[in-house]
Amino acid sequence: MLDFVAGRFDEIAFASVQHLSLVAQSLVIATVIGVGIAALVYRNATFSSIANGVTAIGLTIPAFALIGLMVAPLGFGVTPAIVVVVFYAVLPILRNAVVGLSGVDAALVESARGIGMSRFRTFWRVELPIAWPVILSGVRISGQMVMGIAAVAAFVLGPGLGGLIFQGLSRMGGAGSIESIVTAVVGVILLALVLDLVLLAIGRLTTPKGIRV
Numbered sequence: 001m002l003d004f005v006a007g008r009f010d011e012i013a014f015a016s017v018q019h020l021s022l023v024a025q026s027l028v029i030a031t032v033i034g035v036g037i038a039a040l041v042y043r044n045a046t047f048s049s050i051a052n053g054v055t056a057i058g059l060t061i062p063a064f065a066l067i068g069l070m071v072a073p074l075g076f077g078v079t080p081a082i083v084v085v086v087f088y089a090v091l092p093i094l095r096n097a098v099v100g101l102s103g104v105d106a107a108l109v110e111s112a113r114g115i116g117m118s119r120f121r122t123f124w125r126v127e128l129p130i131a132w133p134v135i136l137s138g139v140r141i142s143g144q145m146v147m148g149i150a151a152v153a154a155f156v157l158g159p160g161l162g163g164l165i166f167q168g169l170s171r172m173g174g175a176g177s178i179e180s181i182v183t184a185v186v187g188v189i190l191l192a193l194v195l196d197l198v199l200l201a202i203g204r205l206t207t208p209k210g211i212r213v
Contacts (some may be wrong), residue, residue, distance in 0.1 A: 004179035019160030034093030081158025096138025100131030
């Protein structure tokens with residue numbers, strides 16, 4: 001195993017950077033989309049229920065099936081990988097954002113409005129900071145979930161460590177096949193741990209001191 005890693009270190013390192021970059025960029029996009037949709041629906045119980053229903057249904061879609069469906073309109077490569085990873089990443093973030101924003105004390109919102117804050121400023125300065133810890137929990141859940149889905153995206157020639165997994169599977173029984181799979185799986189796990197630590201640090205830096213747990 002050590003010989004395999006040493007012999008292909010540059011390839012593994014490059015694939016790891018690609019993998020982490022794909023997940024990180026997708027999380028940023030998904031957070032913007034998820035919070036944006038939540039901001040539009042959380043004040044309405046019906047729309048909130050629809051949003052929660054969509055997230056529940058979306059999580060039941062097999063990743064392989066969705067990735068396969070993306071081949072026809074988007075072809076192979078980075079684009080379908082990003083679309084699929086963003087899709088799955090949005091789901092927990094949207095659910096948590098709706099829960100977090102809906103849970104903000106109405107009295108605080110009324111107080112902010114009472115001192116002359118606009119609806120947008122109230123959302124940006126009061127509601128979003130209070131809901132942020134709950135939203136960030138959704139981001140962390142998404143990060144762990146899509147780290148594995150990003151590996152599956154190698155099925156459509158997406159970037160990352162998934163390529164090593166599929167290389168190993170394609171020559172199962174041959175020299176280096178098991179090493180390739182194990183190296184990629186361990187790499188994905190380590191990247192997931194690193195990403196979670198980074199998100200924890202971001203949470204500490206972006207959460208107001210008064211509402212830190």
